[in-house]
Amino acid sequence: MAEKKVCEDLVKERKKCTFNVEELTRLIDGGEDKTMERREVEDMVINAGGLSTKDEVPEEYLSHKERYENAIRKASRLFEVFREYAKTHDTTDAFSPTNKYRVSFGVVKDISPFMLHMGMFVPTLMNQSDPDQVAEWLPKALSMQYIGTYAQTELGHGTFLRGLETTATYDPSTEEFVLNSPTLTSYKWWPGGLAHTANHCVVVAQLYTKGVCHGVHPFLVQIRDLETHMPLEGIKVGEIGPKLGFQTANNGFLGFNHYRIPRRSMLMKNAQVLKDGTYIKSKNDKLTYGTMVFVRVLIVTDLAYELSRAGTIAVRYSAVRHQSQPKPNEPEPQILDYVTQQHKLFIGVATSHAFRVTGNWLWNSYSKVIKDVSKGNMDQLPELHALACCLKAVCSRDAAARVEEFRLACGGHGYMASSNLPIINGIVTATITYEGEFTVLMLQTARFLVKAWKEATTGKVKTPTVSYLVEFFKNDRVIWENTPSTMIKGFQAIAAGKIRTAYETLEKHVKSGMDYEDAWNSASVQLVNASEAHCRAILTEISWKEMVRLSTTVSPSLAQVLLQLAELYLIYWTLEKRGDHLMYSTITRDDIQKLQTRYEELLALIRPNAIGLVDAFDVRDEILNSTLGAYDGRVYERLMEEALKSPLNAEPVNQSFHKYLKPLMLKAKL
Ligand SMILES: CCCCCCCC/C=C\CCC/C=C/C(=O)SCCNC(=O)CCNC(=O)[C@H](O)C(C)(C)COP(=O)(O)OP(=O)(O)OC[C@H]1O[C@@H](n2cnc3c(N)ncnc32)[C@H](O)[C@@H]1OP(=O)(O)O
Numbered sequence: 154m155a156e157k158k159v160c161e162d163l164v165k166e167r168k169k170c171t172f173n174v175e176e177l178t179r180l181i182d183g184g185e186d187k188t189m190e191r192r193e194v195e196d197m198v199i200n201a202g203g204l205s206t207k208d209e210v211p212e213e214y215l216s217h218k219e220r221y222e223n224a225i226r227k228a229s230r231l232f233e234v235f236r237e238y239a240k241t242h243d244t245t246d247a248f249s250p251t252n253k254y255r256v257s258f259g260v261v262k263d264i265s266p267f268m269l270h271m272g273m274f275v276p277t278l279m280n281q282s283d284p285d286q287v288a289e290w291l292p293k294a295l296s297m298q299y300i301g302t303y304a305q306t307e308l309g310h311g312t313f314l315r316g317l318e319t320t321a322t323y324d325p326s327t328e329e330f331v332l333n334s335p336t337l338t339s340y341k342w343w344p345g346g347l348a349h350t351a352n353h354c355v356v357v358a359q360l361y362t363k364g365v366c367h368g369v370h371p372f373l374v375q376i377r378d379l380e381t382h383m384p385l386e387g388i389k390v391g392e393i394g395p396k397l398g399f400q401t402a403n404n405g406f407l408g409f410n411h412y413r414i415p416r417r418s419m420l421m422k423n424a425q426v427l428k429d430g431t432y433i434k435s436k437n438d439k440l441t442y443g444t445m446v447f448v449r450v451l452i453v454t455d456l457a458y459e460l461s462r463a464g465t466i467a468v469r470y471s472a473v474r475h476q477s478q479p480k481p482n483e484p485e486p487q488i489l490d491y492v493t494q495q496h497k498l499f500i501g502v503a504t505s506h507a508f509r510v511t512g513n514w515l516w517n518s519y520s521k522v523i524k525d526v527s528k529g530n531m532d533q534l535p536e537l538h539a540l541a542c543c544l545k546a547v548c549s550r551d552a553a554a555r556v557e558e559f560r561l562a563c564g565g566h567g568y569m570a571s572s573n574l575p576i577i578n579g580i581v582t583a584t585i586t587y588e589g590e591f592t593v594l595m596l597q598t599a600r601f602l603v604k605a606w607k608e609a610t611t612g613k614v615k616t617p618t619v620s621y622l623v624e625f626f627k628n629d630r631v632i633w634e635n636t637p638s639t640m641i642k643g644f645q646a647i648a649a650g651k652i653r654t655a656y657e658t659l660e661k662h663v664k665s666g667m668d669y670e671d672a673w674n675s676a677s678v679q680l681v682n683a684s685e686a687h688c689r690a691i692l693t694e695i696s697w698k699e700m701v702r703l704s705t706t707v708s709p710s711l712a713q714v715l716l717q718l719a720e721l722y723l724i725y726w727t728l729e730k731r732g733d734h735l736m737y738s739t740i741t742r743d744d745i746q747k748l749q750t751r752y753e754e755l756l757a758l759i760r761p762n763a764i765g766l767v768d769a770f771d772v773r774d775e776i777l778n779s780t781l782g783a784y785d786g787r788v789y790e791r792l793m794e795e796a797l798k799s800p801l802n803a804e805p806v807n808q809s810f811h812k813y814l815k816p817l818m819l820k821a822k823l
């Protein structure tokens with residue numbers, strides 16, 4: 154088939170670009186070799202038989218059941234393709250931030266029913282089992298003999314893990330655990346793939362041995378027969394029903410009726426139960442929460458990727474779309490030329506870069522801390538937990554806001570399923586809740602910050618990410634200059650100031666006679682604000698420093714663009730938080746106006762590179778799945794092509810006319 158022509162607007166835009174798009178793509182991927190590898194994987198998947206979505210009825214027209222079956226068909230075929238690839242390639246990078254496997258969005262548009270298998274089940278087996286268990290289970294999980302999920306949340310409790318009700322009671326006479334769901338609220342509820350996909354799961358349950366409860370622990374549990382896939386006796390399992398998004402994730406419920414599993418089904422890397430029922434405690438009981446920390450860390454770079462998909466759609470569409478006539482007798486401009494449109498779009502693109510570099514930095518910190526933990530050194534665990542909590546929480550909330558802004562920037566067409574923005578919206582919005590709900594995680598970081606504040610009052614802090622607190626004691630009002638380093642110091646002063654205020658409020662409540670817990674609750678709005686401010690201090694500092702560092706490794710033309718994006722991100726947030734800066738620095742109205750002017754200059758500087766910047770994300774059309782965002786910009790043709798796929802368009806008159814409309818019309822005549 155002849156290549157379809159690229160829309161003239163995009164041809165012109167691509168000529169304007171001042172930097173080498175391929176150079177930026179390689180930087181985003183982490184090097185030329187990584188880009189080549191990713192493209193190789195994408196080619197392999199896109200060209201594999203049985204995976205193309207091109208000629209299919211769009212899945213939005215399928216029934217709930219058909220949609221699931223279609224997702225399973227594709228996810229299984231995709232797994233086969235990856236299995237083949239793994240025979241000749243190292244695929245351990247699947248458990249680290251990489252864009253290499255995101256081609257799966259080109260196969261299963263929404264969330265794959267296998268997501269929890271690779272995202273949480275396998276990592277939990279790898280990191281929480283003892284060496285014998287790893288040797289026995291991991292090959293089966295990696296080969297999909299065991300298809301698994303992570304079953305922690307219950308109908309009654311998701312946040313409060315110590316409140317989970319599922320019990321695992323050790324019976325030394327048979328050397329088994331008895332799993333039980335004593336109440337309706339103890340039913341597992343939410344795990345992805347649990348409903349009809351998984352035959353195994355990691356179940357988090359309250360461990361009882363010798364009549365003593367030792368808190369929540371993970372167990373590997375078979376729930377379905379490996380031959381027939383029938384639920385095993387004592388297991389009640391099913392699907393929880395339609396949701397805002399995640400339509401193909403196959404989220405399920407699960408209950409146990411005195412269901413027996415062997416003693417060695419408990420994941421025993423950290424804590425153990427001996428044959429006689431003796432309990433051996435973990436060095437740190439929070440190690441059981443390790444998989445959640447791992448996923449929270451990964452979510453930051455995942456959000457950067459989702460922003461790059463949504464940004465590609467909205468920016469390309471904005472270059473193709475023409476609307477209004479500000480100057481009489483002149484053609485309608487591209488909507489991308491409206492400065493308000495640039496304001497909506499470019500911060501989203503800049504945020505994708507800020508999250509990617511911060512997410513990579515967080516991943517490196519995580520890897521280092523986990524290495525230390527494996528040697529028995531837990532010192533950095535609280536700081537890592539505090540960082541992962543606030544970054545996951547703030548980045549997910551920001552990303553959801555940015556995706557919504559991208560959708561709004563596409564006007565009415567952004568509301569179409571075929572734009573793919575609604576599905577991306579559903580995927581990103583879910584991250585605010587899962588893997589630890591926003592407020593709950595912010596309050597976890599606040600616990601750490603309150604301790605750090607107390608420490609800082611003695612003139613020293615042990616952890617580098619809060620060292621700015623000590624500076625605040627020397628000078629609690631930053632002397633303002635409109636420079637990046639002052640802006641970063643400004644964010645640190647805001648964080649320190651808000652931590653101090655929240656801490657003082659907490660203390661005031663305690664001194665007034667409140668229990669600490671009640672005082673905490675009373676101060677919690679301020680505590681969440683303090684966590685957010687701390688997170689903004691981290692995001693602005695790390696993203697700026699990382700982008701500056703990266704700019705020294707590339708050509709001058711690309712370096713200039715990276716620095717513009719980094720500065721845009723800093724100024725955007727300085728302006729957003731101008732009220733806070735006024736409280737904690739000497740910034741003046743004049744400084745703010747100058748920053749506003751600089752922000753608008755940056756929008757103008759970025760404008761010629763808008764298409765180059767999103768092209769550099771290098772999200773293939775097959776992965777973008779969007780009528781509005783394809784590389785060739787054939788927006789209107791695609792919208793019509795997709796509309797014509799509606800089953801309603803298969804016949805000129807729908808039968809409902811004869812059944813309902815005609816009788817209604819006839820009655821009107823009487
Ligand atoms: C954009 C696309 C996204 C793609 C994503 C890629 C990956 C995909 C993979 C999977 C998809 C995921 C699908 C969803 C899965 C799930 O949601 S699984 C379920 C997740 N559930 C949660 O996150 C529950 C949240 N709750 C908790 O974590 C805890 O209960 C708690 C809120 C932390 C409280 O715990 P607890 O009551 O036990 O503790 P506290 O008394 O509050 O605190 C005691 C001290 O312990 C410290 N602590 C707590 N947790 C940790 C930890 N993980 N590590 C280290 N330390 C921890 C806490 O700070 C306290 O310390 P202190 O006393 O010194 O203050």
Ligand SMILES: Cc1cc2nc3c(=O)[nH]c(=O)nc-3n(C[C@H](O)[C@H](O)[C@H](O)COP(=O)(O)OP(=O)(O)OC[C@H]3O[C@@H](n4cnc5c(N)ncnc54)[C@H](O)[C@@H]3O)c2cc1C
Pocket residue numbers: 269303304305306309310311312313342343344345399404583586587588589590591592593596
């Ligand atoms: C799409 C999706 C996929 C999921 N996948 C899985 C999965 O695969 N496996 C799994 O085990 N779970 C999964 N979950 C469950 C998820 O982890 C929980 O929903 C999440 O941790 C929030 O817990 P919750 O639902 O109990 O919310 P709740 O804790 O009931 O939150 C409700 C409200 O109460 C507030 N709140 C609760 N506690 C406090 C507090 N201490 N202080 C202040 N405010 C508080 C919250 O801020 C929130 O506003 C999934 C959820 C979703 C949405």
